[in-house]
Amino acid sequence: MIGMTARARLITTLVALVLVAPVAGIRLQDTERLERFHTRRLAAWPEPAAFVDPPAAFRAARAWLTDRAWPTIAATNAYKRFLYFVLGSPPAHKLTIGLDGQVFLNSWNETEPDVLLESLCVRAHGADAGRGLSRSLGELATFSREIATPVDVIVVPTTATLYAERLPPSVSRRLREGCAAVAAGRSALRDVQVPAGVRYLYLYDALRPFLADPAFYPRNNWHASGKSLAVLRDTWLAAAGLPAVVDERIEAVDQPAEMLLMSGVADPQPAYAVRNAHVRFDAARDAAFRAAVGDLFTNPAFPSHVYLNDRPPVDASLLIVSDSFGQLAAEVFAGAFAEVTQVNTNDLPLGNAAELVARARALHRVDRIVLLFQEGGVDRAINYGRVLRRAQ
């Protein structure tokens, strides 16, 4: 006889009902909120034809389920908060907690640890990058002459090199030594041959003196923000012969640490906010810009900003073509210019870069173009020279 007692059946049923709740609760989930949480489109249910290859089809079905299981967001955030606040551990594999609690971004994703550090500490500062950038600057100088518009290239250092001494021993020695070498002044980005007709700045030395102040370049941020951007801007303006005195206030504030916030952990840290009463975001002009260039991007949600300044020290219009570092920089840079249009080109196919610049120039007056990237994205500055020059 094979059987189950009534009490066993009752317990088994109750446990089964509890266990199935995450699947039953899928209908409670808001798809848009989930997509924002995962920062990608949710996995699709496999087509019936996909079941010709059962493991692949079931894997797709598993991805569909895993993306939507309830309560993914609350559970993940609870776990990450526990990791960070109770165990002092990084809440994601792509984060590294360094000495003195410094948080570093080590990768763009959870499955390839340290690939970003490889780029920041080694590849971006190698001889190949230096040569490539020199060549690109030559091409950008030609491009600048042909469109009769100044083109400047700004490379922004990141916390990996600025706070290299805080990288922990869990990061391989090769990477730590790479970043330490940059901090000691050994980087091909410093020795780039800059041809006439283009301006290039690697702003490491401009930021380094301020680093004792933890709020200057907030340590647990990936992006430069606040006062560090003001210093970047002023250093660049001085180099460009545009000595502008910007009418702004710099206030000490507490802000959630950016890299922890990505993992749902809100941990305030000291920072500076740059306040400028003359600068405002112009939604209408931004919408017009997005309408003009939107088809060039692979992701329709590409970030862009248009800021206007009603009392500009420099009466000129600036176009910032950047990675995500330009998003916060745009408002601070707008303190010096009458108009700043900034676009994040992370979702722009390289081949569309020239068309982007052409459409931006056709839409508004562009007196000056800045290509602004973090140091790990220097390869983009290298490639832009080629594609912009060829497009002319």
Added chain:
Amino acid sequence: MPGGAPPLKQNGSNGLPDDMVFSSIDFLFLFLPLFLLSQAFIPNRNLTFVLFSLFFYFVGEGWYTAVVAFSVAANYAFGILIGDARDAATRKRVLAASVAVNLSLLVFFKYAGFLAHSLFGAAPDSWIMQIHLPLGISFFTFHAISYLVDIYRRDARAERSFVNLSLYMLMFPQLIAGPILRFHTVAGHLKRRVVTARHVYYGLTLFCFGLGQKVLLADTLAGVADPLFARADTLSQATAWLAVVCYTLQIFFDFGGYSTMAIGLGWVAGFHFPQNFNYPYISQSITEFWRRWHMSLSRWFRDYLYIPLGGNRNGPLATYRNLMIVFLLCGLWHGAAWTFVLWGAYHGLLLVVERLGMERLLERSPRVLRHAYTLLAVMIGWVFFRAADIGQAGSLLAKMFFLDGTVDADVATVMTGEETAALVAGVLFSMPLARFVTRRLMAVPAPRPWPRGVAGWRYAAGTVVAAVVLVAASLKIFSGAYSPFIYFRF
């Protein structure tokens, strides 16, 4: 020399595994509850269990399910032929033929590439090197051989019910990573079993504890061991030791956790699977270690290989030879690679040395020394077991035992707080302290026969602790932390 651990099955492009594993969302929150409901309400429980098991296998292996289905069908026929054979000579011939068929299947799928590469230098892209390794083939082959030999020895009768034999060989809790069940130990349950509330309590509590071992301890410790092994040649002496210590605990909680979950699921369905691990790291000799580590495999090799070879009945030299044969094959069973062969030979050699007199020497030594020797020997063995190839193993051992001037890291700073907590918990839970607590406070594991008058609060305590572990493990699973079970590759 070619070698190295076979790579883990590649995860799909979306980062998820091909196979359904106990610690995945689809298993925990869909497959498992449906299985529990089926066992509660569908009358034909064995057939239902078989269908769930086939689906479990099909999800990961697809059409290769035909291989395991063929194995079941062939062994069903072989079993009846052996059982019905009129004379001993015929029984022996059929047994030999059937064992040969089973081993041929195993050799073809698991070792053909390795042999072709080792003996004939087959290119990595040749067809023989591309043969797919069906999941769990080492386990279901051993189940089949156990079934056939038990019938041959008259320890069990040939199973006339195809469904029952299918269930023995395919039962999903132990289908792909054990424990290895000997047929005569479960034959009775295939026909008669009544699941009580205590069975369900015990089974589900064990399942939760096993899940915690896997997800909270093994996976966390893998976060230390994996990157350190990956850069073995740049480690300092301290970090090399840290890598090995973490892997030592990781493999125990990974495999032990899986076994605990399998045993728990077995109880829920009314099967009493044998214990597979009994605190192996408290052993005081390698001989004792093998009585505590992967006990179902050790018993299988003892019953179906070591004793048929003559065991220790034909004098010391024959005993040493038999031990070396058993452990070389045990190593090879774990994987078609020279590192596993070396690991098996190393353990065989240690057993021989202990029999040569070291065991007596150990008995006269202080307990702490015996324990230190065993742990050290086991950890050295794990270096071979875990290393990608023999070169990496050598490199890591050199780092462990010879200072090369590298002072890379303060060990503490290599580990996150979570990993440190897992290491401390791992050390504690690898000792019988955990069993003392759970038995006293939660009636887990239950002594047999089941005690009468166990206070209700002990069941309540067990339920609460199991629920906390389940929630904690689920939070980690939800957060996307995933790693396949180490023993899946065998």
